[in-house]
Amino acid sequence: KAGVTQTPRYLIKTRGQQVTLSCSPISGHRSVSWYQQTPGQGLQFLFEYFSETQRNKGNFPGRFSGRQFSNSRSEMNVSTLELGDSALYLCASSLEGVASGRSGDTQYFGPGTRLTVL
Amino acid sequence: AQKITQTQPGMFVQEKEAVTLDCTYDTSDPSYGLFWYKQPSSGEMIFLIYQGSYDQQNATEGRYSLNFQKARKSANLVISASQLGDSAMYFCAMREVNNAGNMLTFGGGTRLMVKP
Numbered sequence: 001k002a003g004v005t006q007t008p009r010y011l012i013k014t015r016g017q018q019v020t021l022s023c024s025p026i027s028g029h030r031s032v033s034w035y036q037q038t039p040g041q042g043l044q045f046l047f048e049y050f051s052e053t054q055r056n057k058g059n060f061p062g063r064f065s066g067r068q069f070s071n072s073r074s075e076m077n078v079s080t081l082e083l084g085d086s087a088l089y090l091c092a093s094s095l096e097g098v099a100s101g102r103s104g105d106t107q108y109f110g111p112g113t114r115l116t117v118l
Numbered sequence: 119a120q121k122i123t124q125t126q127p128g129m130f131v132q133e134k135e136a137v138t139l140d141c142t143y144d145t146s147d148p149s150y151g152l153f154w155y156k157q158p159s160s161g162e163m164i165f166l167i168y169q170g171s172y173d174q175q176n177a178t179e180g181r182y183s184l185n186f187q188k189a190r191k192s193a194n195l196v197i198s199a200s201q202l203g204d205s206a207m208y209f210c211a212m213r214e215v216n217n218a219g220n221m222l223t224f225g226g227g228t229r230l231m232v233k234p
Contacts, residue, residue, distance in 0.1 A: 033220055043209065043224035056219040088161055094220065105213075106153065107222060109163035 002027065004093050004110035012116045018079040021113045025072050025093030031055075032074040033107060034066060037088040046089075049074050050096070081117045088112045121145065122210055122225035130231050131200045138185070139195040139228045141210030149215040152193040153222065154184065157207040166208075169193055197230075205232045 005024045013019050025032050033056075034046040045058040049068035066076040072093075078085055092107035123142045131137040143152065154166040169177045169184045177184040185194040197204055207229050211222040 031220055033222070035222075042226055043211075043222075045221040045223070048220045050220075056221055058221065090161075090163060092163075092222075105220070106165055106168055107220070108165055109155070111160065111162040114161065 004091060004108055006089075006091050006110035006113050008113060009111065010114050010116075012118065013081050014118050015081055015083060017081050018077060019081060019115060020075055020077045021089055021091075021115075023074045023076075023091030023093075023110060025074070025091075026108055029093035029095055029108075030072055031094045031096055031105075032068055032072060033092045033094070034074070034076050035090045035092065036060075037090060037112075038084075038086070043090075046076065078115075083117050086115060086117045088114050120225075121223045122212055124208075124210055124225035124228050126228045127226070128229040128231065130233055131197075131204075132233050133202060134199055136196060136198045137200055137230065139197070139208050139210075139230065141193045141195065141225060143191050143193060143210075143212050145191075145212065145214050145217070147214040147217040151213045151215070152184070152186070153211045153213070154182070154193075154195045155209045155211060156204075157209060157227070159206070163209070167195065200232045202232050202234060205230060 007022045031050045033048040037043045048056040052068045063079045068074045090112045092109045094105045094107045150171045152169045155163045167179045167182045169186045181198045183196045207227045209227045210225040
């Protein structure tokens with residue numbers, strides 16, 4: 001079974017631009033979560049999508065948004081890029097995510113998209 | 119207060135020896151899961167092992183085992199017979215089922231370096 005895929009793997013943008021990142025979950029997984037990883041703040045949760053609905057959101061400004069399609073693929077968008085948005089953006093998929101009452105609904109991560117904002 | 123604390127920023131271990139990576143956590147949710155992930159320099163987070171708060175036995179997966187001490191709120195990862203390929207960042211993470219949905223809260227990580 002194929003793992004989580006993310007495109008593109010690398011991006012270079014300038015301040016003020018916007019960017020869209022894509023994530024394809026493991027087949028059969030319905031939940032997709034996004035995380036931002038930076039040297040200063042570590043790994044931080046952005047949001048989770050399940051059945052095309054945002055179920056949970058981390059503490060990020062409204063410039064960060066996302067969506068999920070009917071095939072569970074997800075995109076996240078960052079508008080008006082700032083230097084501080086430079087990070088590794090990781091996508092993770094799980095079977096049911098927040099809909100599962102089981103603590104062990106494991107999240108499997110993709111290789112990440114490394115975004116550099118100049 | 120930090121929800122997940124990893125007190126060892128970096129560690130060295132000799133190849134073929136065992137190593138323990140520490141993780142302590144803080145939650146009021148009675149239903150939670152603890153996860154360990156490995157992140158090589160390539161960046162991908164690789165799932166290693168999971169322990170549920172209601173699990174009576176410590177989890178094991180091949181060379182990985184989790185030393186779960188619920189009363190002390192610790193979930194240390196033990197890697198037996200270290201290999202050069204084990205050199206990576208290791209993250210402990212927690213999912214609080216009732217308090218935080220599917221969100222994983224991560225510790226700051228431990229960089230493990232295996233010496234030949």
